[in-house]
Amino acid sequence: MAVRVQPINCTLKVEGDSSTDAMIDVLRKAFKGIGAQVEPTLRMAALNIKPGVTSDEGEGDDWPAARERILAADVLVFGTPIWMGQPSSLAKRVMERMDAFLSETDGQGRMPSYGKVVLCAIVGNEDGAHASSALIFQALNDVGWTIPAIAACYWVGEAMGSTDFKDLKTVPEMVDKTARMAATNAAHLAGLLKTSPFPGAGG
Amino acid sequence: MAVRVQPINCTLKVEGDSSTDAMIDVLRKAFKGIGAQVEPTLRMAALNIKPGVTSDEGEGDDWPAARERILAADVLVFGTPIWMGQPSSLAKRVMERMDAFLSETDGQGRMPSYGKVVLCAIVGNEDGAHASSALIFQALNDVGWTIPAIAACYWVGEAMGSTDFKDLKTVPEMVDKTARMAATNAAHLAGLLKTSPFPGAGG
Amino acid sequence: MAVRVQPINCTLKVEGDSSTDAMIDVLRKAFKGIGAQVEPTLRMAALNIKPGVTSDEGEGDDWPAARERILAADVLVFGTPIWMGQPSSLAKRVMERMDAFLSETDGQGRMPSYGKVVLCAIVGNEDGAHASSALIFQALNDVGWTIPAIAACYWVGEAMGSTDFKDLKTVPEMVDKTARMAATNAAHLAGLLKTSPFPGAGG
Amino acid sequence: MAVRVQPINCTLKVEGDSSTDAMIDVLRKAFKGIGAQVEPTLRMAALNIKPGVTSDEGEGDDWPAARERILAADVLVFGTPIWMGQPSSLAKRVMERMDAFLSETDGQGRMPSYGKVVLCAIVGNEDGAHASSALIFQALNDVGWTIPAIAACYWVGEAMGSTDFKDLKTVPEMVDKTARMAATNAAHLAGLLKTSPFPGAGG
Numbered sequence: 001m002a003v004r005v006q007p008i009n010c011t012l013k014v015e016g017d018s019s020t021d022a023m024i025d026v027l028r029k030a031f032k033g034i035g036a037q038v039e040p041t042l043r044m045a046a047l048n049i050k051p052g053v054t055s056d057e058g059e060g061d062d063w064p065a066a067r068e069r070i071l072a073a074d075v076l077v078f079g080t081p082i083w084m085g086q087p088s089s090l091a092k093r094v095m096e097r098m099d100a101f102l103s104e105t106d107g108q109g110r111m112p113s114y115g116k117v118v119l120c121a122i123v124g125n126e127d128g129a130h131a132s133s134a135l136i137f138q139a140l141n142d143v144g145w146t147i148p149a150i151a152a153c154y155w156v157g158e159a160m161g162s163t164d165f166k167d168l169k170t171v172p173e174m175v176d177k178t179a180r181m182a183a184t185n186a187a188h189l190a191g192l193l194k195t196s197p198f199p200g201a202g203g
Numbered sequence: 204m205a206v207r208v209q210p211i212n213c214t215l216k217v218e219g220d221s222s223t224d225a226m227i228d229v230l231r232k233a234f235k236g237i238g239a240q241v242e243p244t245l246r247m248a249a250l251n252i253k254p255g256v257t258s259d260e261g262e263g264d265d266w267p268a269a270r271e272r273i274l275a276a277d278v279l280v281f282g283t284p285i286w287m288g289q290p291s292s293l294a295k296r297v298m299e300r301m302d303a304f305l306s307e308t309d310g311q312g313r314m315p316s317y318g319k320v321v322l323c324a325i326v327g328n329e330d331g332a333h334a335s336s337a338l339i340f341q342a343l344n345d346v347g348w349t350i351p352a353i354a355a356c357y358w359v360g361e362a363m364g365s366t367d368f369k370d371l372k373t374v375p376e377m378v379d380k381t382a383r384m385a386a387t388n389a390a391h392l393a394g395l396l397k398t399s400p401f402p403g404a405g406g
Numbered sequence: 407m408a409v410r411v412q413p414i415n416c417t418l419k420v421e422g423d424s425s426t427d428a429m430i431d432v433l434r435k436a437f438k439g440i441g442a443q444v445e446p447t448l449r450m451a452a453l454n455i456k457p458g459v460t461s462d463e464g465e466g467d468d469w470p471a472a473r474e475r476i477l478a479a480d481v482l483v484f485g486t487p488i489w490m491g492q493p494s495s496l497a498k499r500v501m502e503r504m505d506a507f508l509s510e511t512d513g514q515g516r517m518p519s520y521g522k523v524v525l526c527a528i529v530g531n532e533d534g535a536h537a538s539s540a541l542i543f544q545a546l547n548d549v550g551w552t553i554p555a556i557a558a559c560y561w562v563g564e565a566m567g568s569t570d571f572k573d574l575k576t577v578p579e580m581v582d583k584t585a586r587m588a589a590t591n592a593a594h595l596a597g598l599l600k601t602s603p604f605p606g607a608g609g
Numbered sequence: 610m611a612v613r614v615q616p617i618n619c620t621l622k623v624e625g626d627s628s629t630d631a632m633i634d635v636l637r638k639a640f641k642g643i644g645a646q647v648e649p650t651l652r653m654a655a656l657n658i659k660p661g662v663t664s665d666e667g668e669g670d671d672w673p674a675a676r677e678r679i680l681a682a683d684v685l686v687f688g689t690p691i692w693m694g695q696p697s698s699l700a701k702r703v704m705e706r707m708d709a710f711l712s713e714t715d716g717q718g719r720m721p722s723y724g725k726v727v728l729c730a731i732v733g734n735e736d737g738a739h740a741s742s743a744l745i746f747q748a749l750n751d752v753g754w755t756i757p758a759i760a761a762c763y764w765v766g767e768a769m770g771s772t773d774f775k776d777l778k779t780v781p782e783m784v785d786k787t788a789r790m791a792a793t794n795a796a797h798l799a800g801l802l803k804t805s806p807f808p809g810a811g812g
Binding site for chain 1: 215248254255256286287288289290291292293295296298299302338341342345346
């Protein structure tokens with residue numbers, strides 16, 4: 001039973017080429033190379049992810065459907081561009097919507113995210129990748145996600161640079177190597193947790 | 204000439220009571236006590252602040268008008284609730300829109316924010332105030348804001364608590380004291396920079 | 407084969423009662439309750455952890471022995487007090503010493519930390535727990551540690567408070583509950599990875 | 610009366626060439642170019658900065674003398690290398706020692722740092738500058754430092770790179786430009802606050 005991977009892209013742009021997509025594609029290839037099933041990317045800017053901290057913010061809210069797709073997978077590839085040295089506002093919004101997991105526990109105290117693993121795909125013209133992975137790891141772990149070894153696949157250019165990852169002629173070798181390791185670790189861990197779920201610890 | 208203060212509230216809620224408003228009001232009172240002119244609060248959730256990193260994202264974008272009010276003041280009170288231990292997604296969106304300042308410099312390389320000072324008003328049920336002020340300070344300083352001594356006025360309850368600041372019977376003495384110091388420092392510094400602007404350093 | 411847990415305490419104090427120890431003890435009890443073997447805590451301030459980013463900084467360096475004990479366990483309980491809203495300088499030093507893992511990979515590209523899981527025990531008088539877990543998660547994940555669901559067990563008092571965790575009359579119920587869940591998740595995950603190690607992805 | 614600048618270097622190395630020194634020298638030149646008086650750099654690794662949160666940790670502690678030199682200046686250039694995407698452990702230690710300022714207020718509630726401004730000089734092989742400036746701004750602002758517009762002068766190479774700033778053949782134009790702006794802003798603000806100190810707000 002193949003591990004199922006759901007990428008999301010939190011670029012601010014509704015459409016058009018996205019460097020975050022380019023990084024997600026590097027991970028997509030790595031996951032496919034080890035037999036994982038990778039779903040089409042959810043582009044959050046093209047959906048109406050309403051502000052709020054519940055799982056359904058009412059009419060017109062696209063989060064319930066996105067949430068379902070995310071939770072149907074074993075691995076979440078959380079893609080975000082860096083803006084102001086930090087994850088995008090759309091990335092933050094997605095994290096906020098998962099705050100609802102805290103009150104959606106089962107009889108063993110387990111949130112819907114338990115047993116699922118997350119991987120970050122982070123790109124920017126320049127510095128901010130570590131700040132971004134720190135914030136994503138903390139927020140998602142707080143709401144039940146597990147983080148496999150080497151769970152951040154990122155690229156940024158030299159300080160104060162303006163090159164886009166999508167415009168690089170080739171994927172840097174270190175990025176490609178990191179992507180293969182990150183995908184392997186994530187798939188391995190998701191597989192283990194699928195077979196042997198966290199037992200939970202009371203309600 | 205009184206120092207002019209513009210508070211913004213980045214709560215996720217379009218309307219209704221807001222703990223962030225309650226904290227902004229503590230600062231409002233402190234500013235009024237020293238003769239500053241405090242404008243009505245801009246509630247970002249009630250506006251359509253479009254995603255993007257320019258100063259005008261086109262039809263329906265309420266940022267241009269909000270931007271104008273923010274830049275008409277000498278002091279920005281940046282109010283945000285804590286969600287997931289971090290500033291709200293709306294707070295991040297406002298910061299992103301200020302990324303445009305980087306390319307809006309005058310002949311001396313000065314951004315529209317030069318000479319203006321920022322103060323944070325941060326509230327949450329629990330932990331995350333320092334994480335929030337760190338992110339706000341870094342992002343806003345990168346785009347030209349000056350940060351006076353003691354520029355974070357915050358309240359959070361005990362770890363994993365659920366009390367709202369707006370429901371406290373009285374404002375804690377330490378919050379009140381911090382607000383008075385923060386307002387005094389901000390008004391003093393804004394006054395100095397109004398009279399003696401940063402000279403800039405070339406284009 | 408019981409899971410082996412190694413707690414470390416990064417308090418700044420060489421000796422005496424430590425709130426970080428009090429939190430580690432909450433986790434110790436939780437781990438023992440599920441049959442894990444918990445080693446005596448390594449108090450970093452009582453050792454000479456030299457500055458540097460290698461695994462042995464020469465004469466008098468106590469890191470090589472501490473490193474050996476940490477890597478002999480399956481779970482690391484990373485205990486730190488909050489100072490200035492952030493982990494202690496000693497916590498940062500311990501993280502820096504693990505930077506060496508990056509060049510200590512085996513033939514499959516796996517660092518010595520692969521397959522091991524980390525849990526944070528964080529205490530402070532006030533705010534800073536989320537900022538601390540974000541920094542610890544990011545730094546340790548970068549050097550190969552895996553982070554199980556709910557990997558931060560923390561306590562802080564109300565904003566700008568001065569109560570010490572060690573002086574609380576009883577452990578708050580939420581802390582106790584979190585500790586039991588965190589320990590259960592960590593032990594479960596460490597057990598899985600012990601039996602089925604990460605395969606790695608080339609040298 | 611010339612503005613007085615005190616640089617500190619929080620490299621982990623006791624001696625030898627330091628990229629952080631190279632960045633401090635860029636700022637030194639910029640400050641000298643506008644007539645400021647720049648003191649010799651305090652290399653923290655060469656001193657015995659004891660762990661703790663008081664202004665004097667007893668016998669052998671070099672902090673009291675370092676503290677005196679820092680407070681004798683109007684501008685602090687806080688230099689740190691990036692390790693694990695974050696400021697060095699020595700940088701954190703220096704920040705911790707300033708925690709004591711909180712209880713060293715005068716009759717108007719002003720800490721010894723009031724009226725003084727701070728500038729960051731941050732270098733790393735790769736990503737982590739924004740994470741570092743966020744942490745430094747937050748910690749130092751909490752203990753009374755003022756942060757002028759554009760207070761982080763940094764350089765990092767491309768993601769996962771290994772080039773040292775000190776080995777660059779020339780200082781990148783953007784770094785040089787930023788340094789001149791940062792120095793100009795810092796000196797201007799320090800000058801204003803020297804002439805017109807923060808009034809404080811009660812004890």
